[in-house]
Amino acid sequence: MSTSGYKDIARNGIWKQNTSIVQLLGLCPLLAVSTGFVNGVSLAIATIFVMALASGVVASVRGFIPHEIRIPVFILIIASLVTVVDLAMNAWLHELYLVLGIFIPLIVVNCIVLARVEAFAAKNTPLVAAWDGAMMGVGMVVAIAVLGGLREFIGTGMLFSGIEMVIPGTRALQLLPEDYPGFLVTILPPGAFIVLGFMIAGRNWLDARAARRARLSAAAQAAA
């Protein structure tokens, strides 16, 4: 595939078809884990890994999967790969595993993994499929980084709390004064929905503005 094809896939995954704020798929982990920047981004990175792996594997064996039983086979592949990632993280990234442990198995039921495998990987070559899976995951990283960062910042006045569990020796940033009272609702579950709503609105506004500008410049060119 040409470079522009890869670029299109990346643009789709990160902006145009962003799973979290456009397709609104896989909201369960997005909302549950986005209480802070570090937790959210760590889980999303694990998701990138699983999505790239699952898409790549499914694309490589797609010739052997009869159409009628493709869904059980996809689920089997995804569940096995998540188990492998879960075990590997427990063994070699134990500190991070303690934070994310209960969420890793949830990747199995994150519908964006199955959605991309079914819609894309089953029809494309392994490399392209893995790239698509990874880019969809990157889209989730971006969304969860903004969502988690906003919730943490508004809720506690801090950013990156818990980073010492991922990168030893670093520490969280205290952005607002120590006596900031905190804004609890953003940390609690309803805050996840409220902040996500603002993010979707913001993205739509950016898109609408870009479309308006494109229309205006097209009109200006036509007039000139």
Added chain:
Amino acid sequence: MSEPTAAGASLRNAAILTAFVLVFTTLMAVTYRATLPAIRASAEEEKLKLVGEVLPAARYDNALLSDWVDIAPRAELGLAAQDDPVRLYRARLAGAPAALVFEAVAPDGYSGRIRLILAVGADNRLIGVRVVSHKETPGLGDYIDPKKDRNKAAPWIRQFDATGFAEVAAADWKVKKDGGRFDARAGATISARAVTNATRRALQFAVEQRDRLYALPAQSGFGKDDQ
């Protein structure tokens, strides 16, 4: 190529599905075997780290993780009859009793159970208490966990360090709001009260049963019949 019969197609698909199951089960089994030693080691390390939070490693020299007694659930540890037994570790220094390390539960937190780990020294003083897990409101009641406590210099839970009933009588072992001796943050007393009361009950248990707990053979059970 002729259209396969329904039975033929089913058999073929079943065979393919079975082949996939075999391949991926093998993958999982191989990963499991490969990661098992590392996972065991890190679970052990994690346990020691948790113990290290309340008991400095310099205060004992025995193989702590194998010198344990399983304690049947009892009210002093905040456990109901259907709960699992609690594992109590016995720290010894040069063969002499040094500390008892065990978990206890505060059943009356603001939102559910608060699990604690305590180390009680041979002098019947608490060496330290830490919260292992809790569901208290973030930013409000969660200061019982020193990682969440904004007062980093003197976290709330450290006021129990090196304290026994000689310093604070059992009757005064409450939060100040209840007429006791321990501080609690205004507006978030419930979490602190739950932890303080659970600590008192657990310390009482450790003091009363001290000699029997140290004397029991390693890896045995305690209190299944004698509540």
